[in-house]
Amino acid sequence: xxxxxxxxxxxxxxxxxxxxxxxxxxxxxxxxxxxxxxxxxxxxxxxxxxxxxxxxxxxxxxxxxxxxxxxxxxxxxxxxxxxxxxxxxxxxxxxxxxxxxxxxxxxxxxxxxxxxxxxxxxxxxxxxxxxxxxxxxxxxxxxxxxxxxxxxxxxxxxxxxxxxxxxxxxxxxxxxxxxxxxxxxxxxxxxxxxxxxxxxxxxxxxxxxxxxxxxxxxxxxxxxxxxxxxxxxxxxxxxxxxxxxxxxxxxxxxxxxxxxxxxxxxxxxxxxxxxxxxxxxxxxxxxxxxxxxxxxxxxxxxxxxxxxxxxxxxxxxxxxxxxxxxxxxxxxx
Numbered sequence: 583x584x585x586x587x588x589x590x591x592x593x594x595x596x597x598x599x600x601x602x603x604x605x606x607x608x609x610x611x612x613x614x615x616x617x618x619x620x621x622x623x624x625x626x627x628x629x630x631x632x633x634x635x636x637x638x639x640x641x642x643x644x645x646x647x648x649x650x651x652x653x654x655x656x657x658x659x660x661x662x663x664x665x666x667x668x669x670x671x672x673x674x675x676x677x678x679x680x681x682x683x684x685x686x687x688x689x690x691x692x693x694x695x696x697x698x699x700x701x702x703x704x705x706x707x708x709x710x711x712x713x714x715x716x717x718x719x720x721x722x723x724x725x726x727x728x729x730x731x732x733x734x735x736x737x738x739x740x741x742x743x744x745x746x747x748x749x750x751x752x753x754x755x756x757x758x759x760x761x762x763x764x765x766x767x768x769x770x771x772x773x774x775x776x777x778x779x780x781x782x783x784x785x786x787x788x789x790x791x792x793x794x795x796x797x798x799x800x801x802x803x804x805x806x807x808x809x810x811x812x813x814x815x816x817x818x819x820x821x822x823x824x825x826x827x828x829x830x831x832x833x834x835x836x837x838x839x840x841x842x843x844x845x846x847x848x849x850x851x852x853x854x855x856x857x858x859x860x861x862x863x864x865x866x867x868x869x870x871x872x873x874x875x876x877x878x879x880x881x882x883x884x885x886x887x888x889x890x891x892x893x894x895x896x897x898x899x900x901x902x903x904x905x906x907x908x909x910x911x912x913x914x915x
Contacts (some may be wrong), residue, residue: 613904617897621890622674628889629670632882638662639686660686673677673883677890683883685876691887694872697776699891702861702868704777706853706895708784709791713853714846716796716914721803721842726830728808736800740869748856751791751865752790759786769865776867787864791856803846806838813837847903854892 640657657663673683677811724736760768766786773779810816811834819833861870867890876884 608907610905616809617901621893624893625674625886626670628886629666629882630656631882632885633666635880637880639882642879643686666753673733673886682887682890685884686879686881691883694884695869695887695891698867698869698872700778701866702857702893703853705784705787705866705868706791706857709788709853710850710884712792713795713799713849716792717799717803720800721807722835724804726826736804740797740800743793744801746794748794749859749863751781751793752860755786755790770867787860787866790860795852796872799845799849803838803842807834808843810834817905839867843903843906847899850896850899852900854896
């Protein structure tokens, strides 16, 4: 028998290592592909939903007294006489280049969102960071003494906070900190660049968004830590006499990360969705006003552009949560 060449033997020897390296990459690609597919379906649903609304962009943006011939001409210029599937295909194929289309009033959607969307990201991102920090701190504090006074108080307050809609929290904050004490401004004033002119104008909108989601995520953290407390490795750490804070932070919390990451990632959509309501109440210069005008105009590219930007942020956060879950679960014995 002819011996195998040395090169072939080296390839066979390296094959297991290559497969071990390729497997995580394939899992990441599969996760990303699933998220992108969901995003595409969501945007298609947005196009179809706007199409089902009464009227269209041509009639909604027509000049007063414009006749049927003028509206028909405008409809043709906007491409509304084409099938919605064809318009959606043209729009989504241009999306990877950063082209969000043109609004019914002739303004590029990218330029229309260039100022308000970063403001919304600032608002939602600050509320997101505050939510993560508070929910982890409160959940761990309650889990440190299960069944104790702190645990019961945190459980009660987190349930009450989660039950409050953003507009109720907003009104309460306005009554207390603006009308009652005058500590914070009731409305947001914008600077020359279109962003809030003072950081104090962010305080109440951020709190209005963060309070309900902190309530929800505190309960998620507390429940995940309670589940981990019953696992063998945590019980073994307790029996070994390790300090309670070490058991909590080094043994229970890492195992709770998949559930915590999923809960926090889910809150991203709630924060960005609630931002539309909060922006209106505080006169905040975000996408809420743009979206309200686009719905009134039946302006599909603007609506889809807002949804695409928000959904891209949510998709990234959900994808990171998927990676945390995959890494944590894959690392378990």
